[in-house]
Amino acid sequence: MAKQIKDENGNVYVQKKKFYQRWWFWFLIVVVAIFWGINSLGNNDQSTSSSTATSSSQAKSSSKKKEVNPLTKxxxxxxxxxxxxxxxxxxxxxxxxxxxxxxxxxxxxxxxxxxxxxxxxxxxxxxxxxxxxxxxxxxxxxxxxxxxxxxxxxxxxxxxxxxxxxxxxxxxxxxxxxxxxxxxxxxxxxxxxxxxxxx
CATH class of the missing domain: 2.60.40.1240 (Immunoglobulin-like)
Structure with missing residues (x-):
């Protein structure tokens, strides 16, 4: 709730909190941080799995190159x-x-x-x-x-x-x-x- 201030003349002023002091601002920060963290983990897993898949497919293709087809030899x-x-x-x-x-x-x-x-x-x-x-x-x-x-x-x-x-x-x-x-x-x-x- 906004803080009310009275001056010496009896006028009432409402002192508003700055936006970064509001609860919704920090809630929004936390939500964005959570989504960013989850997204980072997902990208890491995908890049790790894709790099693993790439390296395993490269290993398979190189081993296939080394293997001689028994029907042609x-x-x-x-x-x-x-x-x-x-x-x-x-x-x-x-x-x-x-x-x-x-x-x-x-x-x-x-x-x-x-x-x-x-x-x-x-x-x-x-x-x-x-x-x-x-x-x-x-x-x-x-x-x-x-x-x-x-x-x-x-x-x-x-x-x-x-x-x-x-x-x-x-x-x-x-x-x-x-x-x-x-x-x-x-x-x-x-x-x-x-x-x-x-x-």
Whole structure:
């Protein structure tokens, strides 16, 4: 309430408070300060999260640049190809003219490829020798030959998470073939292929 002052003549004057002495002025200051503080915190969180998101997206993009697409790389004997957690390694390659019971076709030789398949996915994965082909100078053939002097041929099966299997794939290729590859087809639904140079 405004203060009233009487002078010596009996006149009454009202002494008004200055605006910065009024309660509403300080209330307004407090409200503005609260909104400013909340806004500052929100902007800090957004800038922190956006900088975190930016740095993580930069890290992802740089790691993607460093990662080689397993479908475009051609692997060598001894290297491991990883496709969506499914790993294949060609351990060794041997060539054979067969024995008294088994002979390759004329002008050809047996190609014996020893591989290891490892399942690093989170679910059981099937494997099958028919997923693999031998490519000799552009000619694709299956690696499902049965040769009596070759043990441990790879058969079809299923791998639990973390399990692995090693076995031999046997195919035929011309002895004169200059380019020889083992090719793994990742699915019957597409043409995605992982390739291993055998020569």
């Amino acid at each position: 051609v692997y060598k004997v001894g290297q491991t190809a990883s496709y969506k957690g499914y790993e294949i390694k060609v351990n060794s390659v041997k060539f054979s003219q067969g024995d008294d019971f088994n002979k390759p076709d004329s002008g050809k030789q047996y190609v014996i490829v020893n591989i290891t398949i490892t399942n690093h996915t989170n679910e059981s994965q099937d494997y099958n020798p028919y997923d693999f082909k031998l490519n000799a100078d552009g000619n694709n053939t299956y690696v499902t030959e049965i040769v009596t002097n070759v043990d441990n041929t790879l058969e079809a099966g299923s791998l639990d998470k973390g399990a692995k299997v090693t076995g031999n794939l046997v195919g035929q290729a011309k002895t004169s073939a200059k380019k020889l590859q083992l090719q793994y087809k990742t699915s019957i639904w597409n043409d995605n292929t992982v390739k291993f140079n055998l020569k």
